[in-house]
Amino acid sequence: MILGVLKETKINERRVALSPEIVKMLVKKGFQVQIESGAGLGSNFADEDYKLAGAGIVSKTEIFNADVVLKVNAPTREEASQYKKQAVSISLLYPYTQPELLDMLNARQITSFAMDAVPRISRAQKMDALSSQANLAGYKAVVIGANALGKIFPLMMTAAGTITPAKVLVFGAGVAGLQAIATAKRLGAVVEVSDVRPETKEQVESLGGRFLVVETAEEVKTEGGYAKEVSQEFLAKQQQLIKDKIKDADLVITTALVMGKKSPILVTEEMVKSMKAGSVIVDMAVESGGNCEISEFNKTVEKYNVTIIGESNIPSLLPVNASQLYATNISALLLHLANNEGFKWEMDEEITKGALITHQGELVHEFTKSILS
């Protein structure tokens, strides 16, 4: 089976789907691997490194002959139009945001698996690219935020006086949020956290964060490890709580996500106005609409003396680690689905069913269907 790796074309994308180390492992297992020349450069992997690992270095056009095309980001429609008929595509896909691409994949009978749709179950942890990337992004969001702040994080007692620790407020204690909490604590900040899932309280506290409890009898439902939407009443109560806390915060990191939905607005324009001059917001949810009402996609803006960072691709700012982990995730999914002789097509198996989006000319993914219908 021929695996092809395309160079990513999305703006500011520095990651690549396979690292030389993972190529070596796949070649050992009998796969033929072809890498588009220069695909790894953004992650400091030279063509020569891939060659030594056993890959062929080829042009973009040659990659289109592969049986399986591996990417970080979804194929563009132009790319998909050149994949060979009945090829298999594995990448991040966010299929419910891409109905036209899905039509194109179906028209060409391309089978697609979405890395972002791998179920969050223990068996699939090694394939969970959303978690591996969000983990890195949570770390980097704190580092970017700290860099934009005109003050330090830790308590410092000096001959010239005592500096009090910075206050960091984190919304959402999922993968990105927990790593942001751990990083901010390591740097010496005081960290407060809000999440709608009560079970996150214990995790937050074990990292040294303070959990802000929304007093309500409402039980937040979860599905597949994701929070479902909460009521307007819950959000109003949460906002009241946040309103008081945000005035004192130096850095706010927002990571609140409701799968398949626009992100909830947690930081309103009014709240930004109430923040201290020089404080910073990193809105990690900016790609799905943002948790801050006035953050801007892929821009850093200053509003009401507050710096608001809306970087949508933070993992790409750590391309070396992000590519290493993504390569492990995508190869683990591939090896779960196939060996060098072909795919197993176990259609009722949980991971296959969860990640399979288009197959034999049809959209087969129930969750995507329900959102697009």
Ligand code: NAD
């Ligand atoms: P996750 O599902 O693990 O965590 C999201 C958390 O948000 C959950 O704990 C959920 O309970 C919580 N949440 C939902 N509604 C909330 C509300 N009203 N208030 C407080 N918390 C609420 O997701 P994740 O993998 O940690 O990713 C978090 C976000 O960061 C997502 O939007 C993701 O797309 C984004 N992300 C951005 C980048 C970037 O580069 N900007 C990188 C990785 C992830």
